[in-house]
Amino acid sequence: MKQLFKCIFILLFTLKISAQTDTEVYLFSKDIDAKIQKDTLAWKYQMGATHYSISEYYQKALKTWDKNGSTAREISKEDSLYFTSFKQKDAKDYIINRSKNEQIIIINEAHHNNMHRVFTTSLLQGLYDNGYRFFGLEALADSLINNRKFPIMDSGFYVAEPQMANLLNEALKIGFVLFEYEAAEGKNGKEREIEEAANIAQLVKKNPNSKFLIHCGFDHVIEGTPNNKNWGRAMAGRLKDETNIDPFTIDQVAYTEKSDIQFTSPYMLMANPEKSVILVNDNGKLFNGGETNDQTDCRIIHPITRYINDRPNWLLLDGQRKTYTIPKSKITEYPVLALAYRKNEYAQNGVPADVIEIVNKETKTNFILDKGIYKIILKDKNYKIIQEFDVKIK
Numbered sequence: 001m002k003q004l005f006k007c008i009f010i011l012l013f014t015l016k017i018s019a020q021t022d023t024e025v026y027l028f029s030k031d032i033d034a035k036i037q038k039d040t041l042a043w044k045y046q047m048g049a050t051h052y053s054i055s056e057y058y059q060k061a062l063k064t065w066d067k068n069g070s071t072a073r074e075i076s077k078e079d080s081l082y083f084t085s086f087k088q089k090d091a092k093d094y095i096i097n098r099s100k101n102e103q104i105i106i107i108n109e110a111h112h113n114n115m116h117r118v119f120t121t122s123l124l125q126g127l128y129d130n131g132y133r134f135f136g137l138e139a140l141a142d143s144l145i146n147n148r149k150f151p152i153m154d155s156g157f158y159v160a161e162p163q164m165a166n167l168l169n170e171a172l173k174i175g176f177v178l179f180e181y182e183a184a185e186g187k188n189g190k191e192r193e194i195e196e197a198a199n200i201a202q203l204v205k206k207n208p209n210s211k212f213l214i215h216c217g218f219d220h221v222i223e224g225t226p227n228n229k230n231w232g233r234a235m236a237g238r239l240k241d242e243t244n245i246d247p248f249t250i251d252q253v254a255y256t257e258k259s260d261i262q263f264t265s266p267y268m269l270m271a272n273p274e275k276s277v278i279l280v281n282d283n284g285k286l287f288n289g290g291e292t293n294d295q296t297d298c299r300i301i302h303p304i305t306r307y308i309n310d311r312p313n314w315l316l317l318d319g320q321r322k323t324y325t326i327p328k329s330k331i332t333e334y335p336v337l338a339l340a341y342r343k344n345e346y347a348q349n350g351v352p353a354d355v356i357e358i359v360n361k362e363t364k365t366n367f368i369l370d371k372g373i374y375k376i377i378l379k380d381k382n383y384k385i386i387q388e389f390d391v392k393i394k
Contacts, residue, residue, distance in 0.1 A: 049112040062259040086279035096126035104247035108221035165351035197238035224294030
């Protein structure tokens with residue numbers, strides 16, 4: 001009988017922890033892995049990679065995404081020779097300089113790759129200085145954000161990812177007006193592209209002298225022939241048709257790093273840049289994948305990530321952000337999940353600015369944060385809060 005009660009207790013305890021895990025957004029890596037292993041859906045690795053990215057496990061997100069069916073990349077000798085005719089230009093500098101003569105800039109992201117959001121963050125001040133005032137995001141679903149001045153957990157599924165929330169926070173701090181443009185639920189692919197473009201075009205037409213930055217996902221940035229022929233035209237191409245404004249379209253996805261060098265684009269390996277670059281030839285033409293490629297104006301080549309205490313170096317935003325290591329005296333047990341919230345946002349359902357997992361005493365990792373006052377929350381393996389304290393990042 002005692003053994004039976006013991007088994008029942010263990011079962012109920014396990015179910016309770018499992019249910020609690022389902023309600024948590026930021027998870028220990030082992031719990032994300034358990035979800036993936038249990039999932040039977042065809043797109044489980046896509047969702048798994050997204051969950052890893054939301055909890056700031058960058059390397060695990062890349063590795064899991066590549067299980068979707070990434071294959072070795074090859075290019076022809078002719079493509080290689082064409083590529084070598086281009087010279088590297090600092091991507092950030094090029095985009096900001098070119099923005100002076102553009103009205104609409106569209107840049108994409110892979111939803112599992114937080115680096116893309118950090119790069120867009122690096123562009124904001126320069127674009128604002130050049131007259132850009134409206135910032136539209138596919139991920140945004142929050143009509144009150146411009147009044148509240150910060151995103152919350154209900155601002156959109158991908159907004160729960162700290163680097164996306166940091167992107168929105170920085171834009172609001174600088175002075176951008178944020179707007180949502182996603183199509184209504186239930187639309188098929190073509191209908192979605194049409195409605196997204198129409199929503200943006202409506203705002204452009206109401207503000208004909210304003211400049212717009214659009215941050216979208218994957219192929220919505222294509223203004224030429226989309227990969228999905230059922231779309232007819234992607235959002236960027238349809239926006240061009242509706243407004244008669246030729247947007248400057250920037251693809252971050254095509255040549256971004258993979259989890260394994262065998263899946264990485266040869267172009268990226270040939271360029272091997274120290275900073276994010278755009279390639280330009282002597283005639284001013286931008287490299288966008290091939291002589292006849294009409295999809296986007298250019299493709300960024302980001303450098304291979306370097307890690308400092310297991311954190312991606314690009315999180316530092318060229319020194320704008322600072323590192324903070326939690327004192328060991330604050331940690332009474334292991335493992336812990338640590339979350340850093342902007343202090344004025346924590347009590348209002350805000351999104352953390354960073355999340356880290358500390359496995360044991362030997363774990364070398366740290367927060368990477370902008371200047372400000374933060375509330376640090378530590379959770380134990382069962383997601384119970386075991387410590388709270390404030391810290392000022394100077």
